[in-house]
Amino acid sequence: MINLTSRQSEIFEFIKKEIEINGYPPTRSEIAKVFGFKSPNAAEDHLKALKKKGVLNIVSGASRGISIVKEDLGIPVIGLVSAGGPILAQENIEKRIPSSQNILSHGVDFYLRVKGDSMIEAGILENDLIAVNKKTQIKKGSIVIARINDEVTVKTLKSISSDLVVLQPENSNYSNIEVNPKTEDLSFEGTCVGLLRDFS
């Protein structure tokens, strides 16, 4: 989306809010009134700009013929992660879940389908969907999505220092994974902020 000016954002947000509240979009005059414009044409100009920038659809001739262009593809669900590319690469996306359907309190950047049983003692089973937030601060004790030499894994972060990172599976049959970030390729894709299991 092309960047909107701050004024255009205000107008855009107002239109979205009106649709949310009233169930239908505002007219030019209603916009003008709220923003103190003395002419409905000021609103018209804004609508044209917003249309040009691709965030609104306007049906000519129709009263209140304004609609929001939704570019929201939804939150991607990542199945198998193919080697050598970013986790969010198109080929990894199994499906998308509309972000309007997000129940979790945290922001969810993507869902990752769990493979294996290494986390069963934390109540994370095979095929569960883990909700991942990319920006949450990685810290000791949290369940992290790590990438070690192109392998994606979900583990509890046990300790972290400049030359040793310890990742702990939550399954007594597995041992801790110790990684030296100086010699191995280690990155964190995000933190687990939720879990979704669908019995189907």
Add this chain to the structure above:
Amino acid sequence: MINLTSRQSEIFEFIKKEIEINGYPPTRSEIAKVFGFKSPNAAEDHLKALKKKGVLNIVSGASRGISIVKEDLGIPVIGLVSAGGPILAQENIEKRIPSSQNILSHGVDFYLRVKGDSMIEAGILENDLIAVNKKTQIKKGSIVIARINDEVTVKTLKSISSDLVVLQPENSNYSNIEVNPKTEDLSFEGTCVGLLRDFS
């Protein structure tokens, strides 16, 4: 909601669809055109009837001033279940999650907050939200929400016959619960169709 006539339902569904598709409601003339009315007043009459029956809001004077009355309170989240009443009693409802936010593929009648650790080996932890469907056929092997003498419990249904129901915790520290439905008060509130965990 008062029952709509079949014609009124058609009109109502059309209006909902139009809002979904266009982002704004239809005019009287648009309704009339689609249904083949020769007068926009036929649509006007229908709108008045739908308003009277409480399924539409109409803002007088506003073009396309039609909105859907939403009676959807959302899917209830049940916390502690107080004794002696139905599980869905008002006092048990912790909050509601808009049903539009339901990610799970099955119908979810309510969410139940899990107390205790009796199901941890099935990956169901304390404070998880279990998605419950009331109508799914109760069958051996599924995780059921049972009510024994006014106590609500989540367990795996191990076996079921007319004089013995065995409920199995998924935690080796607990033993099976055996109930005789003839002498004890046993009912099934539903089946677990999903799980939601929010790390917050």
Add this chain to the structure above:
DNA sequence: ATCATAACTGTAATTATATACAGTATTTAA
């Protein structure tokens, strides 16, 4: 220095829309 964009005022005309009133015919509930 000039041009495009942004953010408006002001006027005005065409058309889109709501909605009242007067009917008709059929069906449904008291």
Add this chain to the structure above:
DNA sequence: TTAAATACTGTATATAATTACAGTTATGAT
């Protein structure tokens, strides 16, 4: 059986709304 509700036709009109055209002022980019 009688009134109310349903489901329309047909006409008409006030007003709601879009939207073009002609300007002004300010700002940032080429």
